[in-house]
Amino acid sequence: MLPYQTLIIVEQKNGIPIYRQIANRLISLIQSGKILPASFLPGTREMAGIINVHRNTVIAAYNELVLQGWAEAIPKKGYRIIPDLPIIKPRSFHPEPNFIIAPEDDVSDYYDGTVAHSYQGAGIGESKIIVNDGFPDIDLAPYEEIMKEYRRFVQGGSLKRLMSIRYDGGTPSLRSSICTFLNQSRGLNVGPDSVLITRGAQMAIYLAISTLINPGDHMVVSNPSYFIADEIFRKKGAVLNRVGVDQDGIDVDQLEDILKDKPIKLLYIIPHHHHPTTVTMSAPRRIKLLNLIEKYRLWVIEDDYDYDFHYQNSPILPLASADHGGRIIYIGSFTKILAPSFRIGYMIGGKNIIRQASAYRRLIDLRGDTIMEGALSAMIDNGELNRHIKRCKKIYARRCDRAAELLKTELENIVDFQKPQGGMAIWLKFGLDYPLGKVMSRAAQQGLLLAGSAYFQGEHMTTNSVRFGFASLTDDELAEAVRILKRATRG
Amino acid sequence: MLPYQTLIIVEQKNGIPIYRQIANRLISLIQSGKILPASFLPGTREMAGIINVHRNTVIAAYNELVLQGWAEAIPKKGYRIIPDLPIIKPRSFHPEPNFIIAPEDDVSDYYDGTVAHSYQGAGIGESKIIVNDGFPDIDLAPYEEIMKEYRRFVQGGSLKRLMSIRYDGGTPSLRSSICTFLNQSRGLNVGPDSVLITRGAQMAIYLAISTLINPGDHMVVSNPSYFIADEIFRKKGAVLNRVGVDQDGIDVDQLEDILKDKPIKLLYIIPHHHHPTTVTMSAPRRIKLLNLIEKYRLWVIEDDYDYDFHYQNSPILPLASADHGGRIIYIGSFTKILAPSFRIGYMIGGKNIIRQASAYRRLIDLRGDTIMEGALSAMIDNGELNRHIKRCKKIYARRCDRAAELLKTELENIVDFQKPQGGMAIWLKFGLDYPLGKVMSRAAQQGLLLAGSAYFQGEHMTTNSVRFGFASLTDDELAEAVRILKRATRG
Structure with missing residues (x-):
């Protein structure tokens, strides 16, 4: 007989019922080939003595094995492991914890293509x-308002129906509120079919690129540019061409030289408070850029992550508010308005682009937080957000x-x-x-x-x-x- | 002079200050070439008469143009458009709304590879x-508990520090609570380094596939299988080989035939309550599968989206709780426990896999909802979730x-x-x-x-x-x- 007294260790206070601890351990002994198919388990009374628990606990454990299909109760003989379990070889008695590390052979190199540095957890504990x-300052975040609207939405009557269905573009009420918000604050002219709700601007960039870029396509980005966006572009196989950025924004003459030189599919640009340099693109350059977009049939992702906080004058209207023939995909987020953890963003584009990006979104994230989306929609509509x-x-x-x-x-x-x-x-x-x-x-x-x-x-x-x-x-x-x-x- | 009285239409109640409406409209006239560089704007008094607003409003609008770099104030002469704006050709007077539809040339076909049918919004209004x-029934969802913990977390002292830093794998406290939860309920043996928090199981599948599969790699999936997962696999360029599923789960003999026949990189499997067929895989097949994993060095994604609700007996332990040499990636979610909109899931795997998948996650979603993650962690720790x-x-x-x-x-x-x-x-x-x-x-x-x-x-x-x-x-x-x-x- 196996040394059950050392193989089955029962912990009194680990939260799992004793009989299940015993059953789980027995299953793992069966799986690892230590208990063989068609063999009989020790009698319940005997086992109870060996591992020092009540006999009823052993009976419950054995019945669990039966219910789960590992064993069968043979009248007058006891509990037998199912005979037609495939025969497996016994293993060493040193249990190796799984999940310590996966085999390296198939795992590509650790992916960390960034040239920029950004903290992740390290050092947070010691710093003053x-x-x-x-x-944004989360001490200013309107959590009371958010929770009020959250509660109202939970208690409202429409929640159950809303949740029974998946809306790939995001909650309808929020798509419509976002149109109001953008049309008023940014001079856009969009309807709900042009809006896809995302988890922050980051997901919007990812979806836009996934929709438009094929491996080998050429793109233009600034130097430096938002480094996590750069990582997306590389990951998707885009070839990056860089143009400089000075106090007037990206160098559009340099951009034109590149456009003359080779076919460029897409430009990624942050005209308002460029990341990382914070520069805002000047009016003349904006106009020239709009011309280049038209002339070279250039696709543009306009990342406007930070529009709503402009101090010296009114914010400059996005490129997307000008005529651009549907070639600009406009991206923004409520994260900078509310709090880093409040990740609701949007992607604005032609209906066909939005339909494609929505279909892609459900592959990576089936749906948003319906209730938070409802709460945000209410805060836009009742003016609290403004x-x-x-x-x-x-x-x-x-x-x-x-x-x-x-x-x-x-x-x-x-x-x-x-x-x-x-x-x-x-x-x-x-x-x-x-x-x-x-x-x-x-x-x-x-x-x-x-x-x-x-x-x-x-x-x-x-x-x-x-x-x-x-x-x-x-x-x-x-x-x-x-x-x-x-x-x-x-x- | 341009017919400003028809070009500048002011709306009294649309929420944008009048002066900004005027400035925005002027900017769009400049951008579209209708107001030319170096030209003078009508005098403020004259313009006020033409468009029927107070003169101070026109002055405010003109100053806005100056601040935004479109115009300059010339002493004693008035407001002039900046001369070195690039010359652009005048356009038609029929403004085309953008964003109605993007040019089709570059947009690949609408992506909707699914063979299965699933509702999106349609018909929800009329149905009883x-x-x-x-x-899960959202009328049972513990929203009061969630809001209580949410509030506690918001009012606690650690939030600001937590939010200043990005934790790519998810909030540390939740990673650790999830280990407790999984180790107790599923017999796993994992630590926080093996846990990546995601937006539901969907994102976990996407990340696992993005980490392991290269275009052209062969996979095995059941027939039928969870159709949105199938879409991911196709999108990532995997070649799908299908095995049947009967009342004992997937046909492992058929699987073995395929493994003998060609190199298979990965198996996607839902052993517990298979989607869509709800079948639970039998014990003998599980053992055989574990042997095949070892023999053929097969990677496995074990999607266990629905583990916690098992009625006839205790749930059957996941494959991932057996010895598998780190080749199983285990995926689950709290969505089925709480509510469809509560999208917190996890991916469990070797540290190296988790590190890679975490780096990929930040490309599609910079961080999770720190507060909801904190609230869930508290609900696990205080027993409310169980x-x-x-x-x-x-x-x-x-x-x-x-x-x-x-x-x-x-x-x-x-x-x-x-x-x-x-x-x-x-x-x-x-x-x-x-x-x-x-x-x-x-x-x-x-x-x-x-x-x-x-x-x-x-x-x-x-x-x-x-x-x-x-x-x-x-x-x-x-x-x-x-x-x-x-x-x-x-x-």
């Missing part, structure tokens, strides 16, 4: 202050001023930056005497985690810049952050 | 009763019995079915004299929407079956649904 990539934007805009504008002042005063000959016209981050270019990797690690030692996108490695060695998210820092935190940063540059 | 694919499962299991088991009884009595010679051991749907096989398409449309006319996955078209003509989700139907709804269904089969 975290300067993020440019996120009130929230107004409230935050004042605060962020003041923080932007304050951050620019402090950085200018305290880090004068160390960093160079343009105060952005909007958004939630300042693009800090460190002098080459201050290698960013070192500055960041010294700052971290002093309790300041610079968690914004940082470009200082590999091809970006001389960029030596980081996004300094000011929007979620109070005055005190900002002052302390700059103080530590200054010390960290001194070595 | 909706029978879904097998969703209490909820227990509560629902009793109700669903009763509904399953009741549905099976009614269907047997009322539709005896019309449909054939096996009462499932668990899950939330019954697989109704209609006799070929009752073509499902017709039955469904007649039922819809009488107020019954059969919204479950239905297989009756193309290659599935003779399958003629539909998933009948019973879990969210009250006794009355169930009786009414069966009554209408019976009438609908009579023609």
Whole structure:
């Protein structure tokens, strides 16, 4: 007989009923070939003695085996393992935990094509202050409103019906509210059929690319550009051509040279508060770009992740609000308005594009959070979202001023930056005497985690810049952050 | 002068300040070449008269143009459009709304490779009763508990720090709670490094396939199989080989023949409550399959979307709880436990697989809903989730019995079915004299929407079956649904 007293260990308080612990262990002994097909299990009384539990518990365990099809009860003889289980070889008695590591042979190299640096968890515990990539201040997030609308939606009568059906483009009420929101704030002219709800701008970029790009297609992106978008493009097999970006946005003359030179399928652009550099594209360049789009039949993804927070004037209308013959796919998100975890975004495009992207969306995410989508729709319709934007805009504008002042005063000959016209981050270019990797690690030692996108490695060695998210820092935190940063540059 | 009185139409109540409406309209006239570079705008007093607004409103609009870089104020002369805007040709005066439809040339055919039928919105308005694919009853969903934990998390002190950083694998506390949950309920033995949080099982399947499959790789799937998974496999370029499925699950002998015949990279399998057929795989086949996995070094995606609701006995432990050398990727979700909109799922695998899949996840969805993840983690830790499962299991088991009884009595010679051991749907096989398409449309006319996955078209003509989700139907709804269904089969 097997040494059951060592093979079946019962834990009193691990939350699984004892009889199931015994049954599970027996199944694993059967599966691993230690208990053989057609063999009899020890009698219930005997087993109860061996493993020191009540006999009824053993009976329950054996019956579980029967119910699950591993054993059968033979009258007057006891419990027998089903004979026609395939014969399997006994294994070693050293159980190897699975899932430690999968066999390497088929797993391609760890995919981490990024040249930019971005924090993931590391160091968060020790730091006093975290300067993020440019996120909204969640202390300002309208959680009470969100929860109120959430509750109202849950208690409303339409939920059960809504949830019984899948709407590939997103909840109908939200698609319609988003049209109102975009048409009013951005001068677009769209209806619900042109709207696909996504999980934030990120999913919208992924879906747009999946819909339009085939491996080997040429694209144009800025240098630098949003590095996670770059990763998508590479993953989808696009060939990247880069154009420079200066204080007026991307260099459209350089773009034209490329367009003359080879067939380009698509341009990915962030004209408003470019990521990472925060630059806003100038009017003349916008017009020239619109002409190029028409002339070269260029597809464009306009990523406008940060439109709603513009301080120095009204935000500049998106390219998508001009005539473009349906070639611009416009992408945005409510994440920057509400909170990093509130991931509802959208993709706007021709109906045919939206239909395709919706069909692709269900492959990666069957449906959105119907209730959150309903709550957001209500907040758009009742004006709460716009009130929230107004409230935050004042605060962020003041923080932007304050951050620019402090950085200018305290880090004068160390960093160079343009105060952005909007958004939630300042693009800090460190002098080459201050290698960013070192500055960041010294700052971290002093309790300041610079968690914004940082470009200082590999091809970006001389960029030596980081996004300094000011929007979620109070005055005190900002002052302390700059103080530590200054010390960290001194070595 | 341009006919400004017809070109600039101001709407008093559309929510955009008047001056911005004017500025936006002027910008679009500049962009479309109707107002030329270097030209002067009409004087503010004159314009105010033409379009019938206060002069200060015109001044505000013009200043907006200046701030946005479209115009400049020339002292004593007025407002002039910036001269070095590129010259663009005037366009027709018929403004074409964009986004109606994108140019077709580059858009590949509408992607809808599915052979199965599934409702999207259509008909929901008119129907009295909706029978879904097998969703939990949202009237039982623990929304109060979810909102309580949501609120607690929002009010807690750790939120701001948590949100400043991206955790690619999901919120650490939830990863750890999921380990407890899985190890206790499914006999797995995993730690947080083996867990990736996703948006439901759907995203987990997508990520697993994206990590493991290259175009041209051969896979094995059942016939029929979960059709949206099939779409993923095709989209990723996999070649599908099909094996039959009977009342004991997939035919492992047929599988072995295929494995002998050609190199197969991966098997996608739903051993517990197979989708769509609801069959649970027998013990002997499970053992044989584990042997084949080892022998042929086969990768396996084990989709266990519906584990927690098993009525006739304890659920059968997943394949992933046996020894498999790290070759099984185990996928599940909390959607079936809580509500269709509550999309938190997971993928369990070797650390290296999880690291790769996490890097891929951020390309399609930057992060999850940190607060909902926190709330779920709390509900696992405080036992509320298990209490909820227990509560629902009793109700669903009763509904399953009741549905099976009614269907047997009322539709005896019309449909054939096996009462499932668990899950939330019954697989109704209609006799070929009752073509499902017709039955469904007649039922819809009488107020019954059969919204479950239905297989009756193309290659599935003779399958003629539909998933009948019973879990969210009250006794009355169930009786009414069966009554209408019976009438609908009579023609």
